[in-house]
Amino acid sequence: MSYQLIPLPYAYDALEPFIDSQTMQIHHDKHHAAYVNNLNTAMEKHPELAGKTLETLLRELNTLPEEIRTAVRNQGGGAWNHEMFWQIMAPKAGGTPKGDLLKAFDSTFGSFTAFKAEFEKSALGRFGSGWAWLVKKGNKLEILSTANQDNPISDGLSPIFGLDVWEHAYYLKYQNRRADYVSNWWNVVNWDEIAHRYSIK
Numbered sequence: 001m002s003y004q005l006i007p008l009p010y011a012y013d014a015l016e017p018f019i020d021s022q023t024m025q026i027h028h029d030k031h032h033a034a035y036v037n038n039l040n041t042a043m044e045k046h047p048e049l050a051g052k053t054l055e056t057l058l059r060e061l062n063t064l065p066e067e068i069r070t071a072v073r074n075q076g077g078g079a080w081n082h083e084m085f086w087q088i089m090a091p092k093a094g095g096t097p098k099g100d101l102l103k104a105f106d107s108t109f110g111s112f113t114a115f116k117a118e119f120e121k122s123a124l125g126r127f128g129s130g131w132a133w134l135v136k137k138g139n140k141l142e143i144l145s146t147a148n149q150d151n152p153i154s155d156g157l158s159p160i161f162g163l164d165v166w167e168h169a170y171y172l173k174y175q176n177r178r179a180d181y182v183s184n185w186w187n188v189v190n191w192d193e194i195a196h197r198y199s200i201k
């Protein structure tokens, strides 16, 4: 069993005008596909690990055979991160989360607005390529960022969602204006999906 590229759960142009169709097509069909293919190629060297979920591989990263550790970190991380990313976005989304997630934002960060400000700071402060994350550490929510395709699962954390701040995620439309990409991105955030992920973590 090899790892699969999930289809994009909506059309390439569904997130217009905030994320353009061409970016979505290249990002999913080329970048995400390459992470999955490269992971599968690397894993062929260790058939005894076949059947482990991607999440398990990332959690057990430091105990994996050394010759595939970097591939799992980079390609496996890229595969997991993008599969999450497509699902926590949706057309006609954005707005304000509800229920327990909103309460958690209020109690942890002071308000939803304050959460967004802190998350944006993390996304803009990541030098070079990487991700901004909302994670659960024990029972507590935290914002952090990682470099490259590193996933918080490998540090024993439970990611609720992440934002891709690699230039390939925004450069065609926003060029060097990462701040505009990040502030527009809130318009396509699927809070129902994120609330679901929060509830099971």
Ligand code: MN3
Residues within 6 Å of the ligand: 027, 031, 082, 164, 166, 168, 169
């Ligand atoms: Mn990406």
